[in-house]
Amino acid sequence: MVSKPVLIRNRFAYQQKRESSIKHRLPRLWQTRSMAISRPELMPVLLGTDVGTYSCARMFHEAFGCTSVSVSGMSRGSISHSNIIDPVYVGRGGTLNDQLMIETLEKIADTDRTPIIMPFMDRDVDLVLNYRDRLEKAGYVIPLAPTETVERASDKAVVNAICKERGLPTITTVPVPLDTDAGTWPGLLESITFPAVIKPRDGGMDYGKLQFSGQRKAYDAPDLDSAMKTLAKIQDAGFAGVMLVQDMVVGDDTQSWIVTGYVDSRGTITAIATGRQILGLHQSSFIGNAGIIHVTDHPELRRIAGEMIDALGLRGFFSIDIKIDSRTNMPHVLDVNPRWGRGSYYSVVGGVNLARAMVADFIDDIALPPIVAEKEGVYAFVPPVTVLRWVRDKDLRRHLVKLMLKRRPVHPLSYSKDPNFKRFAYRYAADFNQLKALIQNYPTPTETTF
Structure with a gap:
């Protein structure tokens, strides 16, 4: 089960008592976009600045009329000039590191509102999971599964194995460790029927921390030669993890x-x-x-x-x-x-x-x-x-x-x-x-x- 901070239960006893009178109507009301239930005590804390960040803030505002807090290194158009988001900028003029982020999040949580942390990118999920104990101690609601479950779900090889066990269509998938010599890769890829797709195995958590020219979340490989060049480029960029080469599922x-x-x-x-x-x-x-x-x-x-x-x-x-x-x-x-x-x-x-x-x-x-x-x-x-x-x-x-x-x-x-x-x-x-x-x-x- 997902752990729940116990301190949030009684912080707003009056508000919860008032709302208990409509709990029997919630199964019908919660799905209705136009019928917001006022919950100003909720404080979504959003890690990011893109359209997904704003969409999350909008969803909370439509449901509960509450404003969100965004935490990022800089401003960005998707969340700028918004009346439903209070931006907090971290690390300007310096390096945005994990410790600074966590300390900032702990300060934000020091309030009478109920902080709900919302990571959107794989690297932010990784951050929240690594510092889960500290964040929960600070009072954060963390709507993520246990770390082991998140890691399994993010592992494309695990997902493919589950599909095979459940009788669902599977994709021929070959893991290629980039801490090995490139001369061994062609032998590993013999079972691949090109065209193929190349992706990081772990969902991009470690891979996403890299920055290099031409970096993508997924690469197409029309043939073996192009696959070799792509893998070599990622290896040269300093990635020593596992990339997956998969038969392409064709379609626009x-x-x-x-x-x-x-x-x-x-x-x-x-x-x-x-x-x-x-x-x-x-x-x-x-x-x-x-x-x-x-x-x-x-x-x-x-x-x-x-x-x-x-x-x-x-x-x-x-x-x-x-x-x-x-x-x-x-x-x-x-x-x-x-x-x-x-x-x-x-x-x-x-x-x-x-x-x-x-x-x-x-x-x-x-x-x-x-x-x-x-x-x-x-x-x-x-x-x-x-x-x-x-x-x-x-x-x-x-x-x-x-x-x-x-x-x-x-x-x-x-x-x-x-x-x-x-x-x-x-x-x-x-x-x-x-x-x-x-x-x-x-x-x-x-x-x-x-």
Whole structure:
């Protein structure tokens, strides 16, 4: 079970007593986006500055009317000039190290509000897990599974092994230790049928700390020679961990799906949403992130996600990437992220607020009934007009256009309760930059998405 700080139980006795009168209505109310339950004592502490950070703050504000605190090394447009986020900048003029971050987080927690720490990047998850005892002692609610579970879920080799055990489609995967001589690699890769994809084995926690030219979350390898060059480049950058070389699951962006949700401390998936990625972000540092998501229920993918959650014993937030091979129409689990996903706001488009699920579990100790995001809609971080060029399936394109005319796409940064001209200007500048980046990096859709 996920550990829960005991001190938060009685800190706001009056507030909790007042809200106890509506607990019998929570299973119905918590899923309703428009009906916020005022909980100003909650203080989400967000580690980051990107669209995922703002989306999380927005989700908490919509559910509880509370403001969040962001902790980062510098300001960034996604969270700047916001009335729902109080920014804290750490390490300006110096080095942003773990000790400084933890000391800052301890100071932030010294308040009458209930601090809830929310890491979004693998490196921040690593930070929270390494200093979990200190953070819990400071009073933080930490909605992450135990460290061993997070590590297993982040290990793509473990995920592939679970798929094999459960009779789910698997991907031929070869681990390549980069602390070995490059001359041994061709022999290891004999079972790979190119084209292939190359990824870090541990979900990127150690790999993400590196910085080198051309660094990506995933690399395509059309043939053995290109795979060798990519592995050598990563080795030369100082990475001595394990990279995975996998047979590619063929299909354009629209073959990729996301299953996002929350598993409570009892092991029940109390909130879950599925979305079809219509268009991904194709800049090298954003590979794997969605730009447009078609929010629509997919029961079979929910079932597969449930099997993975059960096998891993996962608790807390999760985001699972699944791709359906265009040649076989078979779904393949690519990644299990045991944390809040960057595009998780799409769940709200479908009618499910993940923040409510977590607060009900961790803070109110309420066993909610499972809820599924059933409202169809479109989450769009890039201009929706891009579907006209990047969606090749005419029927899907026609359906999306009709859907967006019926129900406007939801942009995670466009929040009516957080108005500011500078934010408005940033959003449209960001839209233009995303469109420009797509044209430069992914001018036409391909079966490899690279």
